[in-house]
Amino acid sequence: MKNLILIRHAKSSWDAPLVDKDRPLSKRGIDDAHLMADNIEQHLPKSYVVWSSTAARAKHTAQIFAQTLSIPLDTVIFKDELYTFDENTLEEIIKGFDNQFDNLILFGHNGAITNFVNIFGNRAIENVPTAGFVSLSFNENDWKDIQKGVTEKILFPRDLKKYDSPLTGKQVY
Numbered sequence: 001m002k003n004l005i006l007i008r009h010a011k012s013s014w015d016a017p018l019v020d021k022d023r024p025l026s027k028r029g030i031d032d033a034h035l036m037a038d039n040i041e042q043h044l045p046k047s048y049v050v051w052s053s054t055a056a057r058a059k060h061t062a063q064i065f066a067q068t069l070s071i072p073l074d075t076v077i078f079k080d081e082l083y084t085f086d087e088n089t090l091e092e093i094i095k096g097f098d099n100q101f102d103n104l105i106l107f108g109h110n111g112a113i114t115n116f117v118n119i120f121g122n123r124a125i126e127n128v129p130t131a132g133f134v135s136l137s138f139n140e141n142d143w144k145d146i147q148k149g150v151t152e153k154i155l156f157p158r159d160l161k162k163y164d165s166p167l168t169g170k171q172v173y
Contacts, residue, residue, distance in 0.1 A: 002138040002146055003045055004094065005105040006113045007036075007065070009058040010131040021055045021083060032131040032157040033061045037068035039160055040133055043153045048103035050075065053082035055109070061131065062107040082108050087115035097143040121151035132156045 011029035018024075025033065050071060052062035059078060066073050081093055090112040097104055114128045121136050128134055133156070138149040 001102060002140055002143055003048075003103045003152075004136045004138070004146075004149075005044070005048075005103075006117060006128070006134045006136070007061065007105065007107050008110055008113050008128050008130055008132045009053070009055065009061040009107060010036075010064075012057040012130075024056050025060045029057065029061070029130060030064065033064040034068065035157055035160050036131045036133060036155070037065040040065075040155065041069060043133070043135055043155070044069070044105070045103040048105050049077070049097075049101050050105045050107075051077050051079055051082060052107035053084075053109060054078045054080050055083050058082070058107045058109065065107070082106065085109050085112050087112045087119060090116050091119075095144045095146065099142055117151065120146065120149050122148065123151040123154070125151075125154065129156050129158070 010033040011026045012023040013026040014023065050062065050066065052058050062076050063073060065071070066076055081089070084090055090108065094104070094106070110128060113134070114125060117125055117128060117134045117136065121134070125134065133153070134151065135153040136149045137152050138146040140146050
């Protein structure tokens with residue numbers, strides 16, 4: 001069995017005139033990354049490999065998760081080829097993962113993530129938002145053979161935030 005966790009990078013900043021790959025996280029992105037990292041540990045396998053895109057916003061998101069979850073930063077593998085917005089490229093990269101490992105956590109980009117989870121998962125997701133977390137499991141024993149899997153867990157920052165209900169005025173989650 002193979003397990004894949006896809007995490008979209010947190011919200012990036014558009015304040016500075018930078019090339020796309022160099023855009024940092026916004027304050028909201030940093031806050032959302034911490035919020036998500038604080039609430040996913042129970043949804044993680046006991047051991048895993050962590051990959052991240054080399055884009056600044058993905059790297060920073062992965063670093064926040066690593067720090068919060070006590071993942072040694074030197075074990076996070078930053079891969080240039082994960083700076084992709086195409087689900088076919090993402091599929092090719094995932095299917096090339098080493099079979100000695102059953103669990104992969106990947107920090108990447110949209111629309112590759114949303115499209116990938118809709119092709120390989122069993123639940124339709126309109127959009128995986130920034131800092132969104134989706135866990136998939138596959139019955140195959142070889143990464144290159146993964147087909148339709150099971151969407152095990154979907155968690156988005158909005159699921160964890162308090163807000164005032166417009167109907168009651170009370171805080172709800």
